Amino acid sequence: MRARSVLSIGNYASLMKYRLLRNESTFVTSKLTSAEKRMRQLRLPERIKPSNVGSPQSQSSADFILIRQNMTDHFTHFGTAAIHVGQEPEQWDMNQVVPPISLSTTYKQDRPGEPKAHDYSRAGNPTRDVLQKNIAALEDAEYCRVFASGLAASMAIANMLKVGDHVLCSDDVYGGTQRFFRRVSVPQHGVVASFVDLTNLEAFEAALQKNTRMVWFESPSNPLLKVVDVAAVVAAAKKFNSEIIVVVDNTFMSPYFQRPLSLGADVVLHSITKYINGHSDVVMGAAITNSKAIDEHLLFMQLAVGAIPSAFDCFLVNRGIKTMHLRMRAHMENATQVARFLESNPRVETVLYPELESHPQHKIHKKQAKGMSGMVSFYLKGGLEESREFLSNLKIFTLAESLGGYESLAELPAVMTHASVPLEDRIKLGITDSLIRLSVGIEDVDDLIQDLDQALKKAIPKLPKELM
Structure with a gap:
């Protein structure tokens, strides 16, 4: 049974259609395969800039109750949103109450190079679409992209850094994140990485460099559970250089207890494996943002690198997230x-x-x-x-x-x-x-x-x- 295309924020089909119209005068699209078109259309800007630069606000308890109203006018509390956002039965041919598992790897096209929504499951999948929409809503965000693991999501985010860029991390960040920066990003990609105690704001400010392009931390940290003042770090980073991208790993908290985007962060990272799925039976990661430019980069990484989760894993998380x-x-x-x-x-x-x-x-x-x-x-x-x-x-x-x-x-x-x-x-x-x-x-x-x-x-x- 064929599912209708899922209409979600940052919908892949709309994005591709927009870019195709925008670029059709630049190159002849009829001679390219759909994959080649996508790669041509997803050329990244020289430097990705965060979109939500400004003075971050502190969160109150009320901030956690309301879900972004442009998602839906009906789901205003967290639990209701977790159960219903992205799950609308009307989007499927048979009005399924539980979103089906779309196992198809390919999709019929009405005309050559004109898919309804997706052409290949690495680039997009209906089961993945509904999960991404749901997680974005729970983080009060515009965009979410899921990956095959938390570290795959980390790699996709870190790939925004160029040779010579500096990333400043909290000193007790997750061991896998440290290993990635020390043994992959630094020696293989030419990135400069340093680690500092971000609970000490003066030490953090002193560690910022002219080439700092990204600040990366967890709050609370793993395993010492140190709490970083997210708003204060964001403010200091943006004051130093408004183009610094602030990444907060929110795995330990889940969006139920904390939403770093509302505190000024540019990207939120999750190991979905942990609290969001909650059943120790899926390995998955997610990157969430309000920046269209960052989301386009993450979408490009899904397509170009291919570290995406299976439809079945997306189904399992879509089930676990409801509780x-x-x-x-x-x-x-x-x-x-x-x-x-x-x-x-x-x-x-x-x-x-x-x-x-x-x-x-x-x-x-x-x-x-x-x-x-x-x-x-x-x-x-x-x-x-x-x-x-x-x-x-x-x-x-x-x-x-x-x-x-x-x-x-x-x-x-x-x-x-x-x-x-x-x-x-x-x-x-x-x-x-x-x-x-x-x-x-x-x-x-x-x-x-x-x-x-x-x-x-x-x-x-x-x-x-x-x-x-």
């Missing part, structure tokens, strides 16, 4: 109780969770976000041996990398997710052998706390007398 608002509330409720338990436990040195008043950037977190996910990090009173013993004795928490699924996970960043970070840098950052990262799931919280308690007691059976 995101419910899952995120449960993650936060459980994680808050877990963090408070750990903070009161004599076997724990320090707990890192932005919702706790003890967190160094708690006030900034409360200013720019409406809550926090299930990510909790803490330092054991011990070393590598105690950490391994603790992780080995967990019964409900699974020792595994990744995060954001309904199940609870625990890991040791120093030898797992951040093992690719040089030892000297890990020690300097505080990613020590006693740092544990939890992804608190949505199980019954009493069971989770009991599991942590028994594992802590087995890892550190005896306490100093003054702590007993």
Whole structure:
């Protein structure tokens, strides 16, 4: 059964038609294949500039309730939008309530070189279209492009940098992102990369260079959960050079708790694998923006590089996203109780969770976000041996990398997710052998706390007398 074309923001067909009309006097299109036309039409500008330069505004709780009105006049709350935006039955031949999986790799054309919407599934797919529209709405954005993984999305964004351009990253950014910049972008693409603590605004401003073209950070960071004042960093970057593109990895928060575009960011990055999908069964990434120029670049990267997700994976995420608002509330409720338990436990040195008043950037977190996910990090009173013993004795928490699924996970960043970070840098950052990262799931919280308690007691059976 053939699906009708999906009418979405930044619709691929409209974009191609516009460019074809714009460029038809420049070259003879009738002699080109549709793929050649697309490659000719998607020539990128010399320098992509962000479109939303200005004074960023702080987010209030109300900012998270309303969904962009030009998306639809009916879906004004997050949960309703997550379920309905892009899912309209009328767009399909049989009015399917659940968007179908479009597995076709190719599409019939009425005339040579004139597809209805798509000509090849790498360039566009109806199942992917509806997912991109949905994610864009939830981030209160105009455009979204999904990729085969979070790092594939990162690569597509970073490809806006030219030889000699400087990218300034937060110092404790995800290990895979560090590895990409240090071992791919710098040696192979001629990009200059440096890393700085973005919670220190003075240090950030001092690290900006004449050739800085991109600022890249997570908030909260992985795994130390440091909170960056997004609006302040954006303002400082734009003051230094209005053409700097600010990229915020919002994976740890999800659009339910934080929307960096409304704080002035130019691009939001997600590992869809995590909270947006929420079921640990899909690897996917997304780049979201309000800039047409940036979106055209991302669309070009989907076509030219081909790191796009399958229709089936898009279907799975499109299903998982519908419960995101419910899952995120449960993650936060459980994680808050877990963090408070750990903070009161004599076997724990320090707990890192932005919702706790003890967190160094708690006030900034409360200013720019409406809550926090299930990510909790803490330092054991011990070393590598105690950490391994603790992780080995967990019964409900699974020792595994990744995060954001309904199940609870625990890991040791120093030898797992951040093992690719040089030892000297890990020690300097505080990613020590006693740092544990939890992804608190949505199980019954009493069971989770009991599991942590028994594992802590087995890892550190005896306490100093003054702590007993």
